[in-house]
Amino acid sequence: MSTEVWTIQKILNWTRDYLTKSGSPSGRLDAELLLGEVLKLRRLDLILRFDQPLQAEELATYKALIKRRSKGEPVAYILGRREFYGLDLAVRPGVLVPRPETESLVDEVVKFLTSDAAPQGAVLDLCTGSGCIALAVAHTLKDKALKGKGTERDVIATDLSPEALAIAIENRDALDLAVDLRHGDLFAAVPGLQFAAIASNPPYVRTETVAWLEPDVRDFEPRLALDGGVDGLDLLRRIARQSKDFLVPGGLVAVELGSREQAQAMSEACLQGGLSDPKILPVMGGPTSLVLARRPH
Ligand SMILES: C[S@@+](CC[C@H](N)C(=O)[O-])C[C@H]1O[C@@H](n2cnc3c(N)ncnc32)[C@H](O)[C@@H]1O
Incomplete structure (x- = not known):
């Protein structure tokens, strides 16, 4: 210049x-x-x-x-924030930058929670990162309740990364939402509790693929947020195995993953975990997919 x-x-x-x-x-x-x-x-x-x-x-x-x-530094880190589901969220190295695809997961969870099919109970967001899913769900339910279109629910969110959790807490406090943020490995932070809905966007990149990600992702975003093990399904399989115990009858588990193959494998894992009726929903015409399954009544 x-x-x-x-x-x-x-x-x-x-x-x-x-x-x-x-x-x-x-x-x-x-x-x-x-x-x-x-x-x-x-x-x-x-x-x-x-x-x-x-x-x-x-x-x-x-x-x-x-x-x-x-x-290569992501724009969201340079700006220190990213918009997600209409919320202005703080983001810094140490937390994944929320993606537009993940808004579809929020849509599905809110749709379920405001439907006649939804049981009573709280909401759990596993692997919350910036808190984006938990905060978007809590904010949307609060907004709908104010308009007389449903009720608010307790929302709990957990993450293994203390850095991510600190940013989630900052976002929760800035938005003045009553989300309970806990440190821990998946369900370890919520022993004995049961939920109407469990949402998660866990790490799901295959370990060998991490090296081939775009440099702004690979070199800047936390590996803990990306690497999902050999086939990317390490955490997803644990979620499929454990969700039944942490859902009330009729409750929903909804997860994001990176490909149709992963979605197929997750659907099967959900059935093996005692969940029923798994559904695969493609997101925005790309490889990202959601898997939704229910705890039978
Ligand atoms: C793909 S990021 C998703 C973050 C956020 N939910 C979003 O959609 O932007 C995955 C998150 O999982 C967390 N994580 C990784 N392993 C975990 C574990 N065993 N238990 C809980 N959280 C974990 C990471 O720290 C990271 O914040």
Whole structure:
């Protein structure tokens, strides 16, 4: 970048090309999000002010952010936040950046909990990371209850990573939601409890595939959040085996996984674990899938 005048339009175009060459699959979007952060403008406002020149200080701040992104650092870590299900969540290294696909898991859990089929009881989110699933469910149920369209439920969420849990607590407190966040290995933090619904987006990448992930995922996001063992199903199998004991009769377990093959294997594991009626739901036309199963009445 030289000392010539840089308008918003010109710098966005330049950055798009630069980041694309650096390997970002979303150069233009990255540029808009980072410039919006520096100028404190929404993306739409950037477009409305295409001809506005940047001040030297703004340019210097922006350049530093672009440098970090060009080295692969995820935009969400640079900004320190990510929107999920309409909630503004803090994210930092140590926690997985919530993905849009996971919003489908929230949709399914909320749909079940607000249906006539749902038993009484609380909700459990295993492997909560930033807290995104638990917080989105709690927020949505609270919102619906305020509108007279259902009742709030207790929500508990657990994670093995103290770093992730600290960020989940920060998010819960910022959103003022009554989610109970506990440290522990899967169900170990909720002994003797039973739930109306269990949701989880556990690590499900096959160990040998971790090395082939996009660098911004592989080099920046926590391995504990990604590596699901040899076939990616280590935690999912444990969830399939243990869920029946932690669900009330008629309760739902809903998990996210990375492929149709994993979904098929999880469905079978759910049946072996005494759950019934497993369903595979593809997400957003990609390989990500959900598996839903119930504890029989
Ligand atoms: C794929 S991330 C999902 C985070 C969040 N639920 C989301 O959807 O963005 C998986 C999470 O599982 C946690 N985790 C890994 N092994 C675990 C275990 N044995 N028990 C509980 N949590 C675990 C990781 O720390 C990480 O936060």
